[in-house]
Amino acid sequence: MSDPEDVLFSPAVKAEQTRLGSRISFEGRTWQTEITPDLRQFLDAIDTFFFATASADGRPYIQHKGGPSGFLKPIGTHTLAFADFAGNRQYITLGHLRENDRAHIFIPHFATRQRVKLWGRARIVEGDLELMERLVDPSYKARPERAIVFSLEAWDVNCHQHIVPRYSEAEIAPAVNSLVARIKELEEEVARLKGGGE
Template sequence: MSGLARRGASYKGSASRSAKELRCTRAFSLCCEPPEIREDDSRSRGILFADGRTYLGISSALPRSQKEPKMESPVHAYPSDVAFTPTVKAMQTQLGSREMYARMETQRGFGTDLTPDIEAFVEAQRSVFLATANSEGQPYIQHRGGPPGFLRVLDARTIAFADFIGNQQYITLGNLTDNAKAYLFLIDYARRRRVKIWGEARVIDDDPALIERLMPPGYKARADRAIVFTVTAWDLNCPQHIPQRFEAADVKAALDERDARIRELEEEVARLRAQH
């Protein structure tokens, strides 16, 4: 047992926990069976679930823009320190989960480079939530959407997308001017999978070629700038509590296929009846 399953199985808290709580802990470990580490993956972790499910595919990676400067970030002992601050670790100690996450830090930890599996997951999404914070620390979450492929993986540490014109409040742009720290939350409701990505983001408004390259072909939108996100760390969540929902286009395709099959069967029945 490793990863998220260990997280659930090891989180026992105090001895006063009720039997019901312990049953919930065991259930958590079952529903959150983690991805196994690929021994042959030199680009950090891959997604290979214990039940054999995996994301396959090759991303349409683009070369890194020569205009992208390196961003300074605090030195962390572990990639997960981007989220597990000393205060967070103290809270984990107080509530009984620190030992479990300490093992996670040394044995698995958060990913840093985006693996081909994660790249495929990112580029398949139609929706993403982008979190920023202003100079006062006030957080803000903005939804960004588009057709599959609107999120582009430029390389193992860079994700970019065209900034489609919307309500023109420019809260995200203002926040990034004051504070480059950002966070992407991606969720696939149909398959009940989600990925969290920490990093820094910046606005590119002086590179028309990049903006044009990031525009999804045929998509009815206009963009005056691009958002370029530099990855610091990423992690996976288990499917627990994710409601299963499906895209309208996917439902329509499935219903059209069903209806076509029904018509074929009805025609076959009519021919058989005519023969008798």
């Protein structure tokens, strides 16, 4: 396995860090290479991420991936996988992975203002019913076509700077439900007061 620092930072990146004075803050740092309990817990809540690939000649592409919470699943200490659902049929990601297995997963979680970056290599798995059973939530209404298996080489958590908090419907539902219940109580109390005063 490659040195995680070399996965994150190419020689050109290291040169820029040196030129701009930030290199010293990364030297000797230990980078995460395994799926930790904290990362596993974070992934359980995730329902969206961005998946980056590049063609053999380096042409980049970023694809949004979405699904039910926890659809990006740890399946080993260094391995993640997700069901690839039917989409726009451009197959850019698939074509890239056939010629260049380097990939990146970028996960912004707006509610907690976290961003997690994962570097690794990805491969397409087709026809593995056992794997698909592990990855697909039968209640999610989308058609899975294949699995993408991601071998983790390094990961990092970035600061929350410039992430504007946003919340999904599921994240705000408890607060909304509480407000709706309170409004109902108050309406019933107003109705009782009006009824008692007549």
